[in-house]
Amino acid sequence: MAIHINELTYEQERFGLQAADVGIPKGKMTAIVGRNGSGKSTLLRLIARLTKPDSGSIQYEGEPGEAYDRRTFARLVSVLSQEKGAMPDMTVRELVALGRAPRQSAFRSRLTPEDDQAVDRALSVMGVRHLEDRLVHSLSGGEQQKVRIAMSLAQESPIMLLDEPTTYLDMSHQLELMETLKRLNRQMGLTIVMVLHDLQQAAAYCDHLIAMDDGRIAASGPPREVIDRRFMLSVFGVVARIEFGGDYPVIVPIPQQTEEENKMVIVTNVSQITKGNGMKLIERFNKVGKVEGMKGFLGLEVMLTENTKEYDEVTVSTKWESKEDFQAWTRSEAFRESHAHRQTPDYILSNKISFYDVLVVRKPLDLEEQTEQAEQQIV
Amino acid sequence: MSLSLQTRNSRRRWLGWLALPAAMASVLYGVGSGSVPLTVTEIVQVLFGDGTAVHESIVWNIRLPRVLVCLLAGACLAASGALLQGVLRNPLADPGIIGVSAGGGLAAVIALVLFPQFGYLLPGFAFAGALIAALAIYLLAWDGGSSPVKIVLAGIAVNALLGAVMNGIMVLNSDRIQSVIPWLAGGFSGRSWPHLQFMLPYALVGLALTPFAAKTSNLLMLGDQSAQSLGQHVERQRFLIVALASLLAGAAVSVAGLIGFVGLIVPHAVRLFIGDDYRFLLPFSIAGGAALTVIADTAARSWFDPLELPAGILLAAIGAPFFLILLKRRRLLR
Numbered sequence: 001m002a003i004h005i006n007e008l009t010y011e012q013e014r015f016g017l018q019a020a021d022v023g024i025p026k027g028k029m030t031a032i033v034g035r036n037g038s039g040k041s042t043l044l045r046l047i048a049r050l051t052k053p054d055s056g057s058i059q060y061e062g063e064p065g066e067a068y069d070r071r072t073f074a075r076l077v078s079v080l081s082q083e084k085g086a087m088p089d090m091t092v093r094e095l096v097a098l099g100r101a102p103r104q105s106a107f108r109s110r111l112t113p114e115d116d117q118a119v120d121r122a123l124s125v126m127g128v129r130h131l132e133d134r135l136v137h138s139l140s141g142g143e144q145q146k147v148r149i150a151m152s153l154a155q156e157s158p159i160m161l162l163d164e165p166t167t168y169l170d171m172s173h174q175l176e177l178m179e180t181l182k183r184l185n186r187q188m189g190l191t192i193v194m195v196l197h198d199l200q201q202a203a204a205y206c207d208h209l210i211a212m213d214d215g216r217i218a219a220s221g222p223p224r225e226v227i228d229r230r231f232m233l234s235v236f237g238v239v240a241r242i243e244f245g246g247d248y249p250v251i252v253p254i255p256q257q258t259e260e261e262n263k264m265v266i267v268t269n270v271s272q273i274t275k276g277n278g279m280k281l282i283e284r285f286n287k288v289g290k291v292e293g294m295k296g297f298l299g300l301e302v303m304l305t306e307n308t309k310e311y312d313e314v315t316v317s318t319k320w321e322s323k324e325d326f327q328a329w330t331r332s333e334a335f336r337e338s339h340a341h342r343q344t345p346d347y348i349l350s351n352k353i354s355f356y357d358v359l360v361v362r363k364p365l366d367l368e369e370q371t372e373q374a375e376q377q378i379v
Numbered sequence: 380m381s382l383s384l385q386t387r388n389s390r391r392r393w394l395g396w397l398a399l400p401a402a403m404a405s406v407l408y409g410v411g412s413g414s415v416p417l418t419v420t421e422i423v424q425v426l427f428g429d430g431t432a433v434h435e436s437i438v439w440n441i442r443l444p445r446v447l448v449c450l451l452a453g454a455c456l457a458a459s460g461a462l463l464q465g466v467l468r469n470p471l472a473d474p475g476i477i478g479v480s481a482g483g484g485l486a487a488v489i490a491l492v493l494f495p496q497f498g499y500l501l502p503g504f505a506f507a508g509a510l511i512a513a514l515a516i517y518l519l520a521w522d523g524g525s526s527p528v529k530i531v532l533a534g535i536a537v538n539a540l541l542g543a544v545m546n547g548i549m550v551l552n553s554d555r556i557q558s559v560i561p562w563l564a565g566g567f568s569g570r571s572w573p574h575l576q577f578m579l580p581y582a583l584v585g586l587a588l589t590p591f592a593a594k595t596s597n598l599l600m601l602g603d604q605s606a607q608s609l610g611q612h613v614e615r616q617r618f619l620i621v622a623l624a625s626l627l628a629g630a631a632v633s634v635a636g637l638i639g640f641v642g643l644i645v646p647h648a649v650r651l652f653i654g655d656d657y658r659f660l661l662p663f664s665i666a667g668g669a670a671l672t673v674i675a676d677t678a679a680r681s682w683f684d685p686l687e688l689p690a691g692i693l694l695a696a697i698g699a700p701f702f703l704i705l706l707k708r709r710r711l712l713r
Contacts, residue, residue: 050607074608083601089654090654101598
């Protein structure tokens with residue numbers, strides 16, 4: 001393990017992060033994934049020691065982070081943060097040379113031949129050697145990102161952290177960047193840890209995933225073991241079909257059959273009936289009738305409970321678009337007629353009417369069925 | 380059109396060769412101009428002890444000390460501005476933003492208006508006021524850590540407050556502000572050896588420390604997180620650089636009054652030619668600020684003879700349009 005996280009906690013006003021035992025394998029590519037606000041960037045910043053945890057510790061190469069001073073730590077771990085604002089008016093070579101800072105004495109800024117070689121190597125590996133004389137801000141976004149990574153490479157630290165390196169890049173540059181990182185990992189043995197937005201990308205290129213959900217580590221392990229339908233639903237809130245074709249997983253999100261938020265009023269009429277007479281009441285209800293035609297009527301359910309000892313219980317619940325619609329029904333001719341001339345039967349022990357304002361957020365979800373449906377649609 | 384490192388380096392080289400002669404030339408211009416013009420030979424004669432008594436007196440007692448004060452003040456202001464623009468990551472930063480001008484100004488007004496009997500202590504008052512204001516701004520911006528934006532915002536607020544107090548004192552004592560106005564406008568009229576003596580130690584210490592800030596300034600430009608992950612102690616270094624900038628600007632303000640323009644414009648003009656690399660930006664800004672201030676002061680006192688303009692006014696009047704032209708031509712320069 002290149003990095004090991006022990007019982008880390010970090011609390012902020014509206015956000016807390018807890019990470020129990022989790023390791024980041026040495027010489028591998030690890031992606032931290034999760035929804036927006038799940039704490040993945042915070043975790044990376046904690047690993048980068050840019051923020052201090054409230055408790056717990058992180059070990060790097062077996063040593064706790066506190067054992068390193070800033071400069072020795074920078075020689076072990078390089079960080080490519082998301083700070084985009086600062087692109088000084090410098091040439092590519094000058095900027096990349098700044099990556100040598102942790103390997104120079106505090107005030108020395110003249111480059112040694114060794115520094116120059118490291119800068120050359122970093123430029124070549126990232127394929128930006130031909131740009132070395134260009135001004136950084138005259139480059140395209142993709143080129144700038146490569147230059148920034150070259151700066152991290154010039155640091156020659158065995159562990160490289162990147163915070164969403166592919167954001168702001170178009171698809172071809174994203175792929176190119178991921179391929180380059182993979183090459184760095186395979187050829188130079190760099191341990192790479194990055195926050196990625198795109199799970200598919202993460203699964204395709206990384207050996208190890210750490211999934212964050214609401215400030216906690218929801219799962220960690222190789223993509224093949226970690227990613228399944230349940231994972232997709234719990235971590236990303238997405239129903240998806242997943243296929244591993246070779247190393248590349250195919251994750252097809254399936255639009256959920258959710259309805260838009262719906263408001264309704266449910267009126268329940270619960271009656272306790274002398275034992276054995278429940279069906280009588282239900283038959284009687286059937287005659288009340290004509291409710292189906294009313295404005296705002298959404299549905300009717302009649303339930304009979306027979307397993308209590310003293311009495312049966314009949315629940316009639318009607319669903320309405322609004323309370324007014326229900327009241328309109330109670331004032332209707334049909335309703336009055338059915339109630340007016342009848343005595344309350346003596347088998348009704350008690351009777352209770354309740355109103356509920358209900359917000360339907362989502363219809364119950366049948367994962368398997370929906371997936372099948374969607375698969376059929378795709379086929 | 381793109382500018383290569385080679386072009387830039389060659390530009391740095393010839394500007395480097397040009398900087399010292401330019402500064403020397405500005406000194407000669409400064410010492411030579413005035414109601415009694417002196418030729419270069421005459422100046423050299425005086426410097427080697429061969430001049431006439433009148434020339435000796437003019438050079439040693441009047442012009443040379445004043446030119447040296449200009450030289451130092453300009454160098455300090457430009458260095459201070461360059462450092463602040465980098466460490467605050469704000470192109471509009473100048474020594475004024477960290478309260479040096481307002482703090483120095485208020486202290487000077489208090490000294491001149493309320494305690495005129497201590498007028499000779501003016502540089503000391505202004506210097507102390509400048510540093511206290513800078514420290515106050517830093518402390519106000521501190522919230523478990525500093526950030527460039529907070530420093531700039533605290534600076535604006537403190538500047539407004541100090542400015543209000545200063546104006547209040549001036550309005551209430553309007554009969555006694557005559558002596559303050561030239562100082563507030565910024566200039567070098569009547570500056571001589573005592574002034575030089577006062578600022579020299581601070582200015583020299585400050586200028587001698589700037590090379591050590593170059594590398595850190597380069598890294599801080601990248602942003603706090605990036606600088607930290609390159610092994611920098613961001614908070615500590617930011618404080619030290621702001622302190623250094625305050626020292627430099629305080630030294631200049633104490634004798635020259637409120638000259639705001641040099642610190643803002645000179646570093647920018649230099650950037651346009653040689654880029655943001657502080658290893659080059661700082662020395663060139665120092666040379667440029669020094670030369671420009673000497674030239675401006677000399678022009679301000681000789682062009683309108685027998686009247687004398689404060690150098691700060693001339694600097695702004697000529698420098699601002701010049702700078703705008705530079706900005707417009709920015710593309711060509713790259």
